[in-house]
Every structure is written in C-alpha cells, then in structure tokens.
Amino acid sequence: xxxMDTTEATDDMNRDDEELFMAHVIAGDHELLxxxxxxxxxxxxx
Amino acid sequence: MNLQRLSDTQLLSSYLSGDQSAISKLxxxxxxxxxxxxxMMVKDREVADDIFQETFIKVVRFIDEGRYxxxxxxxxxxxxxxxxxxxxxxxxxxxxxxxxxxDAGFDILGTLRFSNDTIEDQMVSxxxxxxxxxxxxxxxxxxxxxxxxxxxxxxxxxxxxEQTDVSINTALGRMRYALINLRKMIREKQLILS
Numbered sequence: 001x002x003x004m005d006t007t008e009a010t011d012d013m014n015r016d017d018e019e020l021f022m023a024h025v026i027a028g029d030h031e032l033l034x035x036x037x038x039x040x041x042x043x044x045x046x
Numbered sequence: 047m048n049l050q051r052l053s054d055t056q057l058l059s060s061y062l063s064g065d066q067s068a069i070s071k072l073x074x075x076x077x078x079x080x081x082x083x084x085x086m087m088v089k090d091r092e093v094a095d096d097i098f099q100e101t102f103i104k105v106v107r108f109i110d111e112g113r114y115x116x117x118x119x120x121x122x123x124x125x126x127x128x129x130x131x132x133x134x135x136x137x138x139x140x141x142x143x144x145x146x147x148x149d150a151g152f153d154i155l156g157t158l159r160f161s162n163d164t165i166e167d168q169m170v171s172x173x174x175x176x177x178x179x180x181x182x183x184x185x186x187x188x189x190x191x192x193x194x195x196x197x198x199x200x201x202x203x204x205x206x207x208e209q210t211d212v213s214i215n216t217a218l219g220r221m222r223y224a225l226i227n228l229r230k231m232i233r234e235k236q237l238i239l240s
Contacts, residue, residue, distance in 0.1 A: 017202040022082065024218040025225065030086040032225045034125050037079065038239055039228070041119040042175045043197035 054120040058109070069109070073102055076121050080128050087132045097135060101128040117171065122239075174237055181231045189224035192217060 026033050052060065052068075054075075060068035081098055088094040104127055108114050114123065182193055191210065195201045201209070207217040232239070 017204065018078075020203055020214065020218060021221075024215075025222045026082075026086075027222070028086055030083055031229060032222075033079070033083050033086065034122070034129070034239075035225055035229055035232075037125055038119070038122045039178070039193070039225075040197050041122050042178060044118070 055116055055118060058114075058116055058120065061109070069106060072120070073105075076124060077102075079121065080124055083125055084128050084132060087129075088135065093135065097128065097131045101131050104131070115168075117168070174239060177235070177237055178228075178232065178239070181228055181235075184231065185224055185227055189220050189227065192220040193224050196221060 026036070052071075054072060057068045057072045057075075061072070077098075080101060081094075084097050084101070085091070085094045088097060101124065105114075105124055108127075114120075182190055185193065188210075192206055195206045195209065203214050203217045203221070207214045210217065212220075
C-alpha cells in the first residue's frame with residue numbers, strides 16, 4: 001500500500017481549490033479524474 | 047426557479063419537463079471537468095474540442111431519446127461517453143496509422159456500459175458501488191480521512207489541511223495516493239465501474 005507525502009506540490013494559498021486539485025492530485029492522469037468523479041457521485045448518492 | 051441550487055437529478059427532471067435552460071445549466075456546470083478529461087487523453091486541442099462538442103451532442107440526444115436512466119451519477123455517465131468518443135477517435139486514427147498501440151490501451155473504465163435500464167444492470171451497478179465504498183476502508187487512515195472529508199463533507203483542501211493540522215501539500219498528497227491506491231484495488235478485484 002502506498003502512503004507517501006508529496007514533496008513537489010507548490011503550497012500556494014492563492015490558487016483555488018480546483019486548480020490545486022487538478023495540478024497536484026490528478027496531475028494529468030485521466031483515470032484518476034474519472035475515479036474522483038465516480039467516487040464523489042457514489043458517496044453522495046445513497 | 048434558482049437553477050444554481052438544483053442537483054443534477056433535479057435539473058434533468060426540469061429539462062425533461064420542458065425547461066430548456068436546465069440542460070444548459072447542467073452542461074455549464076460540468077463542462078470544465080469534461081473538457082479537462084478529454085484534453086488529458088487527446089493532446090491535439092482542435093481534436094479535443096471536436097470530441098467535446100460530439101460528447102455533449104450525444105449526451106443531449108441520449109437524454110431526449112430516453113436512453114439515460116438517472117441514478118445520481120450523471121457526470122460519470124458523461125465522462126464515459128467522452129471516453130468512448132476518445133477511444134473511437136484513437137481507433138480511427140490507428141486505422142490510419144497515426145497513433146501507437148498504447149494510446150488506446152486498457153484503463154480502469156474497462157468494458158464500458160452505460161445502460162442501467164434493466165433491473166439486472168441496476169443491481170450489478172449497485173453491487174459494484176457497494177464494493178468500491180468498502181475499498182475505502184482499506185486505505186491508510188490518513189488517506190481515508192481525506193477522502194471522507196472531501197466527498198462527504200465537501201471540504202476544500204485548505205479546509206482539510208486546517209482541520210487535520212497538516213500542510214496543503216500533505217493533504218493533496220494524501221488525496222492523490224488515496225486515489226492511486228483505490229485504483230490499484232479496483233484493478234486487483236477487476237471491478238468494472240458502471
């Protein structure tokens with residue numbers, strides 16, 4: 001199981017949440033974007 | 047009616063009841079994520095824009111034809127349509143010897159279905175959702191916590207960082223590795239998200 005802190009993310013408090021998410025969580029990986037979308041929808045749908 | 051406050055389900059229902067502005071609002075709400083998704087897979091901006099247009103034309107057509115059964119996962123459904131459009135593009139390009147094999151390769155979306163019309167489809171879909179929710183329990187505690195705060199509490203990463211007393215860098219990193227770990231588990235269990 002992977003459990004690591006990022007070392008490369010820029011801690012810029014002025015960037016909005018979505019920008020930070022796309023840059024440092026998704027980072028160009030379309031599968032992760034789909035997975036995030038899917039998870040958000042199933043966790044908010046009961 | 048304040049369309050901003052309506053859920054996707056409510057907007058769809060309004061559209062099907064005759065409110066044309068509701069579908070515009072729905073598309074506006076999600077167009078950035080759909081556009082980002084397509085652009086990640088297709089580097090050519092013009093092609094990506096074409097696929098974006100084709101995606102939403104198809105989305106509206108399917109809704110009009112009664113081929114979308116709402117189950118609270120509208121954006122996931124739209125992304126799967128976008129994904130299929132991208133795959134079609136790669137197949138056509140491959141036939142023209144324009145791309146390498148890896149460009150149209152496997153990913154966790156697997157064999158895509160977006161029909162939830164039958165009872166069996168709905169039951170399978172519900173079971174997969176239950177299985178995926180349970181996988182979150184297997185994440186390391188810090189990652190599970192970020193996932194819960196993000197999806198259940200809808201917190202920003204700044205808020206998550208403050209509430210868990212870590213830097214934004216750490217909160218972002220935990221979210222990224224949570225998604226990476228969940229993808230790994232989904233692949234290992236060969237779940238097909240639908």
